[in-house]
Amino acid sequence: MKAVLLAAGAGERLLPLTATRPKHLIKVAGKPILQYCLEAVKHAGINEAVIVTHYMDESIRSYFGDGSKIGLKISYVEQPKILGTGNAAGVAEPFLDGDFVLIYGDLLFGRDAVKDVLAEFKSGKTAAVMGVVPVDRPENYGIIEKTADGKVKGIIEKPAPGKAPSNLANAGVYVFSKDVFEKIRQTKASVRGEWELTDAITMLAEEGKTVLAAELDKGDWFDVGRPWDLLDANLWALNRMEHKVLGTVEEGAHLIGPIFVAASARIRSGAYIEGPAYIDEEADVGPNCYIRSGSYLGRKTRVGNAVEIKNSIIMDGTHVGHLSYVGDSVFGERCNLGAGTITANLRFDDGKIKMMIKDKVVDTGRRKLGAILGDGVKTGIKSLFMPGVKVGAGSWVGANCMVERDLPTGVVVTLKQDCEVKQRE
Template sequence: MKALVLSGGAGTRLRPITHTSAKQLVPVANKPVLFYGLESIAAAGITDVGMIVGDTAAEIEEAVGDGAKFGLEVTYIPQERPLGLAHAVLIARDFLGDDDFVMYLGDNFIVGGINDVVDAFRTTRPDAQILLTRVPDPRSFGVAELGPSGQVVGLEEKPEHPKSDLALVGVYLFTPAIHEAVRAIKPSWRGELEITHAIQHLIDARADVRSTVVRGYWKDTGNVRDMLEVNRTVLESMERRIDGEVDEASETVGRVVVEEGARITNSRIVGPVVIGAGTVVSDSYVGPFTSVAENCRITDSELEFSIVLRDSSIDGVGRIESSLIGRHVEVTPAPGVPSAHRLVLGDHSKVQIRS
């Protein structure tokens, strides 16, 4: 069994971060979200991985390499522009051959991994297996309609009037039957080859398409809010570890990770928090659900429920929360502006000005 990992796409919902960085490499608890998916694939016993890459191919390849550090063998498959998930399957045909495969969206995060669903697929081997989860507003997702016995009877991509609240999670399992389906469909109104249309083609051909409802935690980390939420979830599972320096004037409370080479002076750190290697926190407060990457500077400031990427500095700005701060960023106070009023008053005017 092989894996096809999608790591292209523009990441428009995470701009401006993704103007200069691949969305799959934005860190969660100081580790790129893509790495969690690769680790889950390796844990499921799959080693042969095809990686779909686009405009950020060089950055993805630099981060992942040949896959050896994950116990994988990675083959890179370029996609000129994002033309849909089914298009990714289409261009990966030579790599996939006649093997079964799992398709994993590189910006998705699933707590608990995919071992169980991969084992079940290997045992029963339906033509396709999809993962579903209940969402409050399914209009932004592919949506599944199930029959009375739980079989998949229909799929829609981002429907205006969803027939259920069951959204497709970004992990799919296929036999080679999917290859004929992706060749048979036409581009949607978005100009993309939709994987939902390809799976619907299988359903219409009476293929065996099954579903599993994910009971655990799943997030598509395509926007800032969900990225911060995933960061919170991962930090909650971390164990306290102090490998860096914490001076006597500082206090660390709860699940706090201070990486080797980091330094905390005259500050209070309340976990869960991770402070990256080489980062210096001084005269500051860093509160729960915050990850600060390597080689940052936090001075005379407060930070909570946020992600700070590497080589950035926050100096004397009061309180920051619910924020995603990119690489090589400098956050400083705005210069003071003298208070003044500009007036054009007619004769005999009376004006009251609050001092």
């Protein structure tokens, strides 16, 4: 049996981070999201995978190569246009010769998830088994409807509040027989002009084919669709990592709790690190800084004197040199923060923080949320970021500026001020 992983989408809701990388390559706890999916496939006893790509196709191919580094044989096929999950699955058909696993490659789930869904499929004669997970807000997901005998009757996309037939959401992990491709070809385009895999599943059920649901643990599944989801996903992954200190830890540094320190990383004297935390290769931490739980410091990052990092993702090559606070934030690669840069992460009224997503104001549901910076952002001294703001890749924020709203890619923000100069008496 082979696995198909859908990794074609551009991830527009994750901008500005996805302006320079596919969402599937965003790292949490040291590994890209897609790698967690591939490792779950391997854990289920599957040795061959087909990755369906489109956006920044070459980045994914270059990162995973032939799959030998993670013990898989990986093939690639490009979806010519983004035309929905059904169309994406369809382009993989020539690579398959029987039953297969299909996974949305922008999800995080426990390593047993694929194994459990596959076991349900093998337990009887079924056309499909789909992983499902209980959710608190069904109106945000595709929700399954069941028959009296527990089979899947259909999938309702984002039902109106209070109208959902259950609280079981489509988890994006499936096992199919090849019958599904006939149904994909019979589906009609949605109002968005896309062909949806869920429509094909509903057609299978309506024709009397057996479609079953395998319920996954709610705490072991994340839909990483929006920037703040990355913080939850990162913490989830950190709580499951191996505690290991391989790098250099100077005398006077303190490491408390589960922490991974890569072999070429250096923790300088006076650094205080609370786990779970992950310090990647060639990271340079300290002296005299505070890394709080839930933080991932990427490769070649630099965190210097009097810096506090709390529950944040700092991507490769980013420098937070000194006298700065970064809380509940995600910073892209190769950012450089001037002294005194502060991310505010809490409203005065203690209310939920909102963020602009695709031109709509969205309630994040989070009481604490800092800033999201794209790759290559630079800040001058005493730059301030209000909760929930996003800054596009390559933008520069000048000294003493307070960023209160989102900034696009490649802009320069400076503060105009009038200074009076007098002769001393």
